[in-house]
Amino acid sequence: MPTKRSDEPQSVNRRRFLGASVSTAALPFVGTGLNEAVAQPVALAHSDGPVSAALSINGADYRLGLDIRTTLLDALREHIGLTGSKKGCDHGQCGACTVHIDGVRVLSCLTLAIAAQGHQVSTVEGLARADAPLHPMQQAFVDNDAFQCGYCTPGQKSLIALDATVTVAGSSGVRTIPFAALHRLPGATPSVETVLASGDLITGFNIQAGPWTRRSLYLKIRDRQSYEFALASAAVAIDMVGPKVREARIALGGVATIPWRSREAENVLAGKTLTEPVAEAAARAAFADARPRIHNGFKVALGQSTLVRALWQAAELEG
Numbered sequence: 001m002p003t004k005r006s007d008e009p010q011s012v013n014r015r016r017f018l019g020a021s022v023s024t025a026a027l028p029f030v031g032t033g034l035n036e037a038v039a040q041p042v043a044l045a046h047s048d049g050p051v052s053a054a055l056s057i058n059g060a061d062y063r064l065g066l067d068i069r070t071t072l073l074d075a076l077r078e079h080i081g082l083t084g085s086k087k088g089c090d091h092g093q094c095g096a097c098t099v100h101i102d103g104v105r106v107l108s109c110l111t112l113a114i115a116a117q118g119h120q121v122s123t124v125e126g127l128a129r130a131d132a133p134l135h136p137m138q139q140a141f142v143d144n145d146a147f148q149c150g151y152c153t154p155g156q157k158s159l160i161a162l163d164a165t166v167t168v169a170g171s172s173g174v175r176t177i178p179f180a181a182l183h184r185l186p187g188a189t190p191s192v193e194t195v196l197a198s199g200d201l202i203t204g205f206n207i208q209a210g211p212w213t214r215r216s217l218y219l220k221i222r223d224r225q226s227y228e229f230a231l232a233s234a235a236v237a238i239d240m241v242g243p244k245v246r247e248a249r250i251a252l253g254g255v256a257t258i259p260w261r262s263r264e265a266e267n268v269l270a271g272k273t274l275t276e277p278v279a280e281a282a283a284r285a286a287f288a289d290a291r292p293r294i295h296n297g298f299k300v301a302l303g304q305s306t307l308v309r310a311l312w313q314a315a316e317l318e319g
């Protein structure tokens with residue numbers, strides 16, 4: 001049952017405000033007073049109702065009535081209808097929401113809409129003029145059915161488990177690298193997450209079909225239904241003859257700084273009949289060397305049960 005937030009104003013509650021704002025949200029602001037409008041400081045103190053925000057997006061001006069806490073990403077997607085900027089993680093970690101503000105790359109999920117007033121915001125929709133052919137970047141997304149980031153997608157764990165390779169085009173030509181070698185452990189340079197160099201572009205993933213691909217799945221456990229990283233995840237691919245595992249491939253997510261292939265669990269499963277004790281033994285082997293920190297110790301048990309569940313679900317797939 002929905003509960004009313006005690007901090008909602010009595011006269012304009014959040015739901016009523018949102019409903020009322022939908023009809024006016026996408027109207028371009030017309031007039032010459034934009035600069036004067038944005039020059040006024042926004043009253044931050046105790047602003048329970050909507051505030052007026054004047055934004056310049058892709059060369060068009062908009063005046064919106066916004067909850068003062070509205071992020072630039074939500075203003076773009078929910079109020080203006082520009083959905084090219086994606087809400088991948090909503091935590092500032094994936095980059096799917098990236099826009100340019102005055103030509104500088106910014107994560108719009110971490111930027112308040114009101115902070116963008118007086119600046120020029122450019123989104124992916126603004127890369128080409130309305131009547132012009134698509135910008136090469138836009139066309140590439142269409143041609144390749146691309147996500148904007150893919151950082152947190154199931155693919156990463158699955159690609160590790162399936163021994164995929166990655167085709168990378170860069171300044172020195174085209175090269176192929178194992179997907180398992182794409183990510184880097186943090187070490188002394190935690191800001192460098194992959195082996196990709198500046199200007200490199202991933203142009204393809206290659207997955208060899210094999211008997212294990214018939215029973216393969218990805219299971220993601222998270223705090224909420226959408227827009228959330230996995231607390232724990234498992235990608236499994238198993239080749240079975242009857243109840244017996246001929247070969248298993250296992251990758252874990254949400255439990256390490258990179259997608260984690262567990263050869264230990266694979267070895268436990270190989271040649272065994274898949275029973276509950278065997279699945280649990282594989283899960284224990286996968287986490288035998290885990291070194292949790294004070295706040296994430298729960299991930300060991302969660303990761304183990306996620307893997308056990310994924311194994312059972314994969315085993316039930318049509319072989």
Ligand code: FES
Pocket residue numbers: 086087088089090091092093094095096097098107108109110
């Ligand atoms: S970084 Fe903004 S949605 Fe992921």
